[in-house]
Amino acid sequence: MYRLLAIDLDGTLLTPSPHKIITPHTFDVLCRASAAGMALVIATGQMLQVLRAACGDLPLTAPQIIENGAMVVDIRSGRVLHEKLLPAEHILPALDTLRSFGLFRAYHTYERVYVDYNTPRARNWYRPPVPPVVEVEDVASLYPQSCIKVAGIGEESTLREKRIELERIFAGKLYVTQSSFDLVEFLHPEVSKVNALKTIAADLGIAPEEIVAIGDNHNDIGM
Structure with a gap:
């Protein structure tokens, strides 16, 4: 049984430019997945402000991945839970x-x-x-x-x-x-979306085989 869904933002979750929105159908599917107990994690290279603007209405109660994994944050409070800066x-x-x-x-x-x-x-x-x-x-x-x-x-x-x-x-x-x-x-050499995802999964007690990850670019391959 899958317990965590990790999704890239640009090119995956959002529609193409210039609108870049979550379609109503996708929004409904994600809300139903969350209601069924699946943790939703957006894994993006973007900043917190972009994540909030694009996904603020989603039920994102799990930690979220921004800046390509350099930071794991609570989207509501903005609190940084984990970070690794460029040396x-x-x-x-x-x-x-x-x-x-x-x-x-x-x-x-x-x-x-x-x-x-x-x-x-x-x-x-x-x-x-x-x-x-x-x-x-x-x-x-x-x-x-x-x-x-x-x-x-x-x-x-x-x-x-x-x-x-x-x-x-x-x-x-x-x-x-x-x-x-x-x-x-x-x-930072230890930073990547997949490493941030591993950190979140460990914090939530979720095994790798219980995770589904979706992305479209080079920075998503590790997931």
């Missing part, structure tokens, strides 16, 4: 490498997302309900401010190959994943 010693090397790869950079903190000045696609990717993006001359100037993750924004046609090379460069140092066709991210 400080790897922040600048990650930013420098992204620049050398010709990617525009984003620096994620608790409250804001900072991007290089005049970053293409930034206003499309980081749109409301994400807090307003702050453009700065050089995102590396934010260091040593605590960083949840560093992201690189690039062309869909070449980003997969660049991500594979970035994985090789930072193997054993950082978790490198692709949240969409044009966004690559660096996180």
Whole structure:
């Protein structure tokens, strides 16, 4: 018997852009699953504000996964239950490498997302309900401010190959994943959606064989 359903947000639970909503049928199915005793976990690379805006009406009583697993939170109170920040010693090397790869950079903190000045696609990717993006001359100037993750924004046609090379460069140092066709991210080496899901399952006393997980992108494969 399945006791936990983990679902990716963008590209899986939500309809395509520009609307990005949960269909009434899907909403009804999830509510019935919750009423039958199944824990619902949204596993997203997005920030808490986005999760709340998209899924605030769902019966999400279990801990939720945000920032690609860097944080496990209570959606109602916003309390952080588990977190792993990007190791400080790897922040600048990650930013420098992204620049050398010709990617525009984003620096994620608790409250804001900072991007290089005049970053293409930034206003499309980081749109409301994400807090307003702050453009700065050089995102590396934010260091040593605590960083949840560093992201690189690039062309869909070449980003997969660049991500594979970035994985090789930072193997054993950082978790490198692709949240969409044009966004690559660096996180703590122990961070992933699947590791966050394991933490939640252990907290709830749920075995791996009692979990169903659904996703559509590179950062969902582990689940």
